[in-house]
Every structure is written in structure tokens, then in C-alpha cells.
Amino acid sequence: MHEYQPSVIEPKWQQQWTQRGTFRMGRPSTKGKKYVLEMLPYPSGSMHMGHVRNYLLGDVYARYFRMLGYDVVHPMGWDAFGLPAENAAIKDGVHPATRTAQNIASFKAEIQTLGYSYDWDLEVNTSSPEYYRWNQWFFLKMLERGLVYRRFSKVNWCGESVKGSVPCNTVIANEQVKDGVCERCDSKVIDKNMPEWAFRITKYSQSLLDALDGLKEWPDRITSAQRNWIGRSEGVEADFAVEGSTEKIRVFTTRVDTIHGCTYVVVAPDHASVAKLTTPAQKAEVDAFVKKMAARSKTERTEEGVEKEGVFTGGFAINPFTRAKVPVWIANFVLSDYGTGAVMSVPAHDERDHEFAVKYSLPIVTVVHPDAKGPFTGEGAFTEDGVLVGSGEWTGKTSAEARTSMAAFLEKAGIGTPKVTWRQKDWGFSRQRYWGTPIPIVYCEKCDPERHGIPVPYAQLPVTLPEIKVEEVLTGKGEPPLAKVASWVNTTCPRCGGPARREAETMDTFVDSCWYFARYLSPHFETAPFDAEVAKKMLPVDIYVGGPEHATMHLLYFRFWTRVMKELGLCTVEEPVTRLITQGIVNGADGFKMSKRRGNGVAPSEIVKKFGADTARGYVVFAGPPERDFDWNDKAVEGIWKFLNRVWTLASDAHDQARGVTHEGPHTGKALEIRKIAHKCLKRTTEAIERLSFNTAIAGIMEAVNALYDPKQGLRELSTVEERAAMNEAVRLLSFILVPFVPHFANELAQAYGATSPLEEQSWPAYDPALVVDDVIPYAVQVMGKLRAEIMAPLAATEAEVRALAEANDNVKAAIAGKTVKKFVFVPKRLVNFVVG
RNA sequence: GCACGAGUGGCGAAACUGGCAGACGCAGCAGACUUAAAAUCUGCAGGCUCUUCAAUGGGCCGUCCGGGUUCGAUUCCCGGCUCGUGCACCA
Numbered sequence: 001m002h003e004y005q006p007s008v009i010e011p012k013w014q015q016q017w018t019q020r021g022t023f024r025m026g027r028p029s030t031k032g033k034k035y036v037l038e039m040l041p042y043p044s045g046s047m048h049m050g051h052v053r054n055y056l057l058g059d060v061y062a063r064y065f066r067m068l069g070y071d072v073v074h075p076m077g078w079d080a081f082g083l084p085a086e087n088a089a090i091k092d093g094v095h096p097a098t099r100t101a102q103n104i105a106s107f108k109a110e111i112q113t114l115g116y117s118y119d120w121d122l123e124v125n126t127s128s129p130e131y132y133r134w135n136q137w138f139f140l141k142m143l144e145r146g147l148v149y150r151r152f153s154k155v156n157w158c159g160e161s162v163k164g165s166v167p168c169n170t171v172i173a174n175e176q177v178k179d180g181v182c183e184r185c186d187s188k189v190i191d192k193n194m195p196e197w198a199f200r201i202t203k204y205s206q207s208l209l210d211a212l213d214g215l216k217e218w219p220d221r222i223t224s225a226q227r228n229w230i231g232r233s234e235g236v237e238a239d240f241a242v243e244g245s246t247e248k249i250r251v252f253t254t255r256v257d258t259i260h261g262c263t264y265v266v267v268a269p270d271h272a273s274v275a276k277l278t279t280p281a282q283k284a285e286v287d288a289f290v291k292k293m294a295a296r297s298k299t300e301r302t303e304e305g306v307e308k309e310g311v312f313t314g315g316f317a318i319n320p321f322t323r324a325k326v327p328v329w330i331a332n333f334v335l336s337d338y339g340t341g342a343v344m345s346v347p348a349h350d351e352r353d354h355e356f357a358v359k360y361s362l363p364i365v366t367v368v369h370p371d372a373k374g375p376f377t378g379e380g381a382f383t384e385d386g387v388l389v390g391s392g393e394w395t396g397k398t399s400a401e402a403r404t405s406m407a408a409f410l411e412k413a414g415i416g417t418p419k420v421t422w423r424q425k426d427w428g429f430s431r432q433r434y435w436g437t438p439i440p441i442v443y444c445e446k447c448d449p450e451r452h453g454i455p456v457p458y459a460q461l462p463v464t465l466p467e468i469k470v471e472e473v474l475t476g477k478g479e480p481p482l483a484k485v486a487s488w489v490n491t492t493c494p495r496c497g498g499p500a501r502r503e504a505e506t507m508d509t510f511v512d513s514c515w516y517f518a519r520y521l522s523p524h525f526e527t528a529p530f531d532a533e534v535a536k537k538m539l540p541v542d543i544y545v546g547g548p549e550h551a552t553m554h555l556l557y558f559r560f561w562t563r564v565m566k567e568l569g570l571c572t573v574e575e576p577v578t579r580l581i582t583q584g585i586v587n588g589a590d591g592f593k594m595s596k597r598r599g600n601g602v603a604p605s606e607i608v609k610k611f612g613a614d615t616a617r618g619y620v621v622f623a624g625p626p627e628r629d630f631d632w633n634d635k636a637v638e639g640i641w642k643f644l645n646r647v648w649t650l651a652s653d654a655h656d657q658a659r660g661v662t663h664e665g666p667h668t669g670k671a672l673e674i675r676k677i678a679h680k681c682l683k684r685t686t687e688a689i690e691r692l693s694f695n696t697a698i699a700g701i702m703e704a705v706n707a708l709y710d711p712k713q714g715l716r717e718l719s720t721v722e723e724r725a726a727m728n729e730a731v732r733l734l735s736f737i738l739v740p741f742v743p744h745f746a747n748e749l750a751q752a753y754g755a756t757s758p759l760e761e762q763s764w765p766a767y768d769p770a771l772v773v774d775d776v777i778p779y780a781v782q783v784m785g786k787l788r789a790e791i792m793a794p795l796a797a798t799e800a801e802v803r804a805l806a807e808a809n810d811n812v813k814a815a816i817a818g819k820t821v822k823k824f825v826f827v828p829k830r831l832v833n834f835v836v837g
Numbered sequence: 838g839c840a841c842g843a844g845u846g847g848c849g850a851a852a853c854u855g856g857c858a859g860a861c862g863c864a865g866c867a868g869a870c871u872u873a874a875a876a877u878c879u880g881c882a883g884g885c886u887c888u889u890c891a892a893u894g895g896g897c898c899g900u901c902c903g904g905g906u907u908c909g910a911u912u913c914c915c916g917g918c919u920c921g922u923g924c925a926c927c928a
Contacts, residue, residue, distance in 0.1 A: 024894040224841040228924040333926040699861035780857040
């Protein structure tokens, strides 16, 4: 055998796989399909280690399942629209399409050096009209169903640079705002009032929430993040009459049981009733406060540490239960877009109300005691459930009882209703940028004076992005770039044929990733987003691998979209993904996130060049369990390189004697030992792969190789036919076990030992059950739970026999001498324990 | 504050359903080969400690802390600490 040379064998095998179409979807299978998917990347110029790890986790499964006989779908594509290309264009004038095409080419070339088992025939590019026309199609379908609408509202505008950040200069979704800054560029997010298009995702809040219980193979942290994000809250809405007016203030509360203790009402500064509630005497103060609040963003008004502030409107409301007159205030902490924008304040039983009441000397009335014994004696508010006091006919009832019966009372009186409120808002997806999907809407003065928007007819799709002069259109300033392209924006009205203007906004790129997993299955389908027949067979995705940072964005959006696709009859599943795997981050050797600034980055291409793709792959899976972060370690990479060479040496040294040698009949002595090592390793590795424990799979292979090397056993000196045949088999099995992790290496090994086709086209081997058990096995012997000895016993030994062997051991004898054995615990094949008195 | 996750040698980690804690690897130490180094191969390796010239053999402690259940707990239960993530003046 020649020397191990990754730079020679890796391109060779990559070419083989491509030529033979080894990884194509659609092969006949009696076992069914497995759809293995990794989150599609934004094609930046080059890969980072995170990509390598992400795709590898999918690749191990894709290869493994293929060898188990499944029809495997394993596609890759490009999330090609988006801001980086557009921002770069603003800087250097290169058209986003040009740059994107270049990036895809280089990114793809790099991905291919790692030898992933992709079916490149399924490749998808979301920035191609062939793809994004279906975004537009979905938009129109959803518009028809009332799932898309235009609203005028306060939006999150990413436009204020912080510490040199480059703002996106566009609206972003709630999901993209983290702690008041843009999750993408870290610029400050400000409130802006403007029209925008939104998806009615909240129509599915309940469904999205309920189905989380069924996503048993999703990580808890993801389902829990979605649960928090959706934020279901059960309570009631109740009307407070306004004194001296027919006006009502509707409040939302989860604690209607405390309503007898409501001593004031607070509304948001931008609540619709503020003007009507305000008395002439208070007007100046209220106006000043409202103005001051309007100047601040939601984040500035509500983030932690901001002091509660409010003013009295002069108006009063009537508590519907006590008929008491309570003052109405406005305060900074009340949000107009949650609940009804008005709250009944019960300072005795809510921390926040308590703080506000103390600050402004408002009365505090206790209406709930912790229990029948008496009042709460601690500091501040008593916020838990308890027993009602001073609450009329509800006095003496528990909080839970009171909530039910008070809700019924309100409903009967026609002044309230049980109500579920959600934290999740609709998904605003208008973006004031160029490099995205044009929204297929036109505005016609004549047909649509109120500017609701007229849908572009299906027959006119796609509405393609116009050719542009980059430096004129992509300036990063002013109105949406497309509005500057007169030849494009000016069009004719599909209804009256008169002059009209196109919608100049584009869609959030998260729209693209909502359904790409279905498009992969029929990437060039022309009459619908994808072929429903194929989708029926291949969906849902069985394994989806990606980063946990998408918990409340992509992973929520595409669940929503799948529901819509089901309603449209495009697919039969409601949930897109059965099993979700979220991989941890690969940090620099210094423990910090890899970055240019720190100079702690390790480029995959460097590692491939230095050691080959297989070493890079082997290291990344061996470094730790998939979901955990790990720090890069150059030395450990070398360790994998050494390991591969050790395997190579083993196979190489045995090659001339063992290659192709077979032996029928029983193996004995060293030959049996070799076979046992190989079959045990096969069993162990298979089980490890099944439970996503790739690092221990590698460890198991290392152990087997170490055992074959062991000089005490001398297994590498092959003197008989039996031994040669056993070694031949061992190398063959090792190459199978290795192939999901280090495919080029494994195939080269197999080929040197006579394989005529790639291992991925062969079946995953089965271990021989007779070879994975030993005749004599170790037992741990405990006395009172403490380890006292280790003994060997025959596999078939009975409890009494093992006990006799244990009692014969000197250490055990000493430990139980002079004591009576009260109990003898026997765990077959593992351990015995003497309980003595 | 609420929710979720994690905490094991110098380091990355393992221990599948309550059954020998630390597999495998990195770093380390020692040895073989070599003029030498690298590479390779071999051995040692949680802490403390006892017997012994030594090899070896033994004892005690040890999986964030404190309790509990159990013959036996890294694993299950209760309470707490620390770190990470999500949500958060959400009524």
C-alpha cells in the first residue's frame, strides 16, 4: 500500500461519488426515506468551522442511513438574498447578484473539498427568479386567505449606528430585535411609524404552542424558547366605566380575583382614550408627559432599570365590582400593544403596581390573604394565590375559585369576557432594501385611493428585480432603493390599465427559508412551489441540523409556513421537522468566539490543506457532543491525524498477507481475538451513531485499533490463514465503521483491500452476536456498597456460583469475616454486593 | 423575576434503564529506537495515604454544596450555589 496522502485521495473519491451519482435521491428502497437537512447557509466568501460542524452532523447520518438502505435526501443550497451583499455593494459598487454568484461559486467549491454526501442536483438558490417567484405566489395566496395584511404601525427601524455598527436601514421583525439592538448588526433599533406588510402568524399561536408538546425530538431549550416567545396568558378583559361619560376603559388582567383591591387604573401614553380622560386642569401635564414618552423608543421606555413614571389624567373610572371611583393614570411602563393597553392596578398584590402606588401615594387595599390564618406580613406585595377577603360575595373563596366565578359574573353582566392574550405579534416582513423578493403589489390612485395595494395577477409572476446602476440605486440612504428605479416602479394597474406604482419594498429573507426544504424535493418544478406528490412521500424532514440562535426566528416562521402549506394542499404534514439537532459553537483556541478582530480564527481550508478533509472531519466530531460548544485545539487535531495514520499503518502492514484472505469455519486463538475486537467495535459504533454520540463512536474505534496494536497480544503477527482472514475482515469492518466520519480515508482503505465500489453504495455490516460476548466476564464485588475486589466468572455462572467465587476472594473474606451476610445482591454480568450486619 | 439547560482530573470528555467514576483523546512524565532531534512504539498517570528497598498490594476521600431515598446515587427526590441561554415593568 502507498502512503496515506489526503491531498491525492480526497479529490479522487469526491470525483467518484459525483460520477457514480452515489448520493442521488430517489433510489429504490424497501426501508423508506430519510430526509437529512442542514440549515442552508448565506453564501459568504468562505466557510467557517461552524459550517463544517453543522454539515458534518447531517452528513454522518446521511451516509449511515444510506448504508442502512434508506432512500436518503441530503440537499444543499443558498440563502442568497440578504444584506451583506447589498451593504458591500454600497461600499464598492459591485452588484449584489454578481457578488452573490461569486460567493456561491467559492463557497460551494470549499464545501465540496470536505466530501459531504450532497445531492447537488437538488441545489436551490433563493435569489433566483425561479425560486422567489414562489415567495410571491405564497404572498398572493396568503393575501387571499387574510394571512397577509398591510398595517400602519410602530415598527422596529434598524437605523442608528452604535460603536461603528453598520445599520440595516430597514424595518426588522420583533424576533430580530435583541435587547433593543438589531441581532444582525448590533445597531440601535428605533420606533418609526410607517405602513408595513405583515403575516398573520398570531392566527397560529395556539397551534404553534400546542404542537410543541408533540416535538419530542426537539431540544428542550428550543421548544421552551418558543413557548416563552409565544407567551400565552390566560385572563379576563373587564370594562371600567368612565365617570361622567359613556366611555369605557377595557383592561386585561390575569388576576381578576384581586379586582376588589384595584385602587387605580393605568393606561399607556398612546392609549386611544387619553385625550378624552384628561381633564382641563391636567391637560398641560398630560400633554407634556405624552410628548416625552412619544420621543422614546419602546426599549428606552421599558427596559430594566428605567424608573416608573406617570401622571394623573384627572379622570376617574368605576370599578365594576366595588363601584368605587378610582383615578386613571398614564404611565411609561404600560404597553399599548399588549392586552388592551390598560391595566387595573392592585398595589397590594402586584409588585409593579405596589412600587407605583408607593411613589405616587395611591391607596393600597389588601384583598387576598395567603390562607385563612391571616394577612401577608412580608415586604411589598403578596402576589401569590390565596384566600379572598373584603371581596363581597367572593370573600372566603380561593383565588382560583374566584377567578372562574368572577369571569362568569362579568360575562353575564356584559361587561367582560375571559380572554387569552399573546406576547407574540404578527410578523412584519416589509424591508426597505433591494436584494430581496419584490412584494407583488401595485398601487393605483384610481382603483385603490386608500392604498391597500392591488395584487399582481399570478400570470404576471415573477415580478423580477430590475437591472440597476449600483451607485445610483444602492446608496444606503433615503427611500427604498427600488423606488428610485423609475422604469421599474412605474407600471400599469392590473385592474384599470392606468398608471400605477409598484410596491418598492422587498420581503424579509426569512420568507425564503420558510419553505426551501420542500423546494429541494423538486427544485425546478414549474407549476407550483414544489411537487406535492414528491413532498407527500419525502416530508417531513427527519433530521434537521442547525444553530440554536434561530429558536424564535426561522424555526418558528417555518413551522407557521408549513401549516399554511398544508392548508393550501401542498403538503400533508403540519410540522416540518421531526428531529432537530442544534449544534454548539466552535470557539477559538482562546475560548472566545472566532473573529478577525481577535485573530483566533481557524479556516477550514487551512486544515484541509494541512491535514486533509478527513482529519478536519474526524476532529470536529471527536471534540465533543454535538450540542456543546468547544474550543479549537490544534494539538487535538494532530491527534486525529496521528490516529488515521495509525489505522493506515495497521492496514498497510497487514496488507500483503491479509488482503482478500478468507477462512471458513471456526476461528480460534488470536484469530478469534481479532474478530471479537472488530465485531465489538462495530456494535459499539453503530449504537453510538444511533444515539448521536459521535465522539464516543470515534473513541470506540480508537480502542479497537489500540487493541489490535497491543504488543502483549501480538495480534499483528499473522502466522496462520485464520489470522490473516480475521485481519482482512477487521480492516474491512473498520473501513465501514469509519466511512461516515472519514469517508475518503475509509474508501481508500476498503479499495486497497479489494472493494470495487464506494462503501456508501454497500450495506452497513451486521455484527456477529456470538463474537461480542466473552465466555468469562468480570464481576465487581462490593461489601456494603464498597468495592472490595474484582473477580472473573463464567458468562453462564449462576448467582450461587458467582457468590462462591466472590467469597473465595481474600479481600472479600477479610471484609466479611466475623459478620453475617444479611443480604446478597446479584446484578447479572455486572456486580455483586454483600450486605453484612 | 419566570422558563430551560449545564456544572465530573491540568484540559476536551465518558459512564446506555440506579450497578466497578474518569473510557477515548490533548497536555504531562518515563522508557525504547536514534549520533541527536522529529516521527514512531511502549509504559505511567484523580487526590491523599499505608505496607514494601522496589515492583506490587491495600486504605481513605472524590462527580458544584447540604440533606434524603437505596444494598448501592454522576444518575432519582428536596433545598441551595455558580455559569449559560431564552423571555421580561407582558398586567
